[in-house]
Amino acid sequence: MFLLLAMLTIVTACGNAGNGSSGAQSGAGENTEGESLRDIKVVLDWTPNTNHTGLYAAVDQGFYKEEGLHVEIIQPGQAGADTMVASGEVPFGVSYQEGVTQARTQGVPIVSIAAVIQHNTSGFAAPADRNIKSPKDFEGKTYGGWGSPIDSAVLDTIMGLEGGDVDKVKNVNMGDADFFTAIKRDIDFAWIFYGWTGIEAELRGEAIDMFYVKDYSEKLDYYTPVLISNEKTINEDPELVKAFMRATTKGYEYAIEHPEEAAGILSAAVPDLDKDLVLASQKWLSPKYQDDASRWGEQKAEVWQNYSDWMVEHGLLDQPLEVEKAYTNEFLPTE
Template identity: 65%
Template sequence: MKKLLSVLLVMFLLAGCGGKESSKAPKEESKELKKVSVVLDWTPNTNHTGLYVAKEKGYFEEQGLDVEIIMPGETGADQLVASGKSEFGVSYQESITQARVQGVPLVSLAAVIQHNTSGFASPVAKNIKTPKDFEGKTYGGWGSPVEKAVIESLMKTENADVNKVKIVNTGDSDFFTSVKRDIDFAWIYYGWTGVEAELRGEDLNIVYLTDYSKKLDYYTPVLATSEKMIKEDPETVKAFVHGAAKGYQFAIENPSEAADILLKSVPDLDEKLVKKSQEWLAPKYQDDAPRWGEQKLEVWKNYADWMMENKLLEGKFDPEKAFTNEFLPE
């Protein structure tokens, strides 16, 4: 799945946006498509389906764009977008919040999923049903301070002690292998790992963040760009967001066909997992929002407040500059 947080440790100077490799010829000779790229946050999965649909169905082309979907590699999506090496990227509210207080002006353009679907998962046999049950257990994560802070904030609601949790860095290890060998619980997104557990017939207990704190109901993932891109080429930003919005709307209304498009684009993915994940995720993309992608100031402010409370932000954060709804279709 994806890394839950990409912490930017260095500041990047925003450079000009260069052209990208051509992925297909323009439909009309009279109108050459503008080449741009969007870099994913992780390996392709159903969080990204709308992008693949928009490319396959020609929604980006309708907007005059030739969009290349690229993998992040060793350099994360945020870094590539901040440095101007990619015009757009798949990011998270967590990392954009930290980036901005470090002077890296990334901007969220659309919420891919309206509510946080993540939680701390464990096999039922581990008997971890509430944050109190984290005591005496081993958590496997990515070594980010945010992980311990989230665990601690949940445990505080039940007067539990985070110091009684052993936290180890398991990196990108497979969840199902890790919980049978090294750890007791891990942070997952139900739409992918939870669905995979269903297909495997493995019962999980999941402690969802949003069940314990409204402030942890943040946008993850999001589509992002740089302030420089918005200032210098707002028409391209609008075109990209409109194309992506149409792709995600198609995925909402046609999850099975959208899954087929993702599988055609990335044939190495597990067909059953993609199909079931897409069916589960389709209503979650927009959920209770008036339109796909829309973001609320309250959500950005709440999460930043939580980070400040947990001493995870060093610097001033202006939530109004961290996101925009202006490029979404009406």
């Protein structure tokens, strides 16, 4: 259980550093007089960002309402989105393949029902002036992380492939500092999501070198983030899951086809966000939601197997993952 908590800390913190913003926002649509809509909530993994645009678009464009749903988008409590969904407090949430994998092997009944982004857009970023041109150059540098075993395991993997030694990296806990604060203070590189922090660096005019983890091992090209539900909801109320996914799919398809309009929807729903960052991030991310998949949300068994195998190899799992129970494509629309 300690490892699960540690991993949830790293993915949440990485979401903060790479995809975060301040302030909570409820994106619920309004009931129209005379209509009977079912109230449900979906909990985010962190603060709102462009990973979540499809949810906000589905609210704004009335896609949930068309399915008879009144959806409120909420932020996670202290326990986190995985716990809220697993306990049945909310039926749907945003999570990560890392967290779902660890949770499933510990008997936590959450299930991934869609991949929000088809390929892993995270990696290690360093200011260009640190002269880090390959993972081997991490040697002698200071990494800003959150003290999770997964940090060292990923660093060990990609550095080892380049002939580097992870033991020669100094680790510093970033705490609540964001990437831009930390690199000016006491670190040389950190793990970010390019679609948010990398784009922000572009807008700031701060050159960075980016090392996407998926480029070094196919086992690290996992789904992050994903949409999750729990086994109870799936087994007892499959029509709800189907309705939610039909509408959510339309929301992400809208964001794929209309990135500028979708960015406007997110900015209107969450006015604390930097509008220029939201727009630039959305333009970068929209084509990556579906990418080379046959449809938005599609998940592949080999992606789940590869990553769980990697976790076992690095002692991050107590037992192998039952892949077929960790995810499903059953609720994705076929047309």
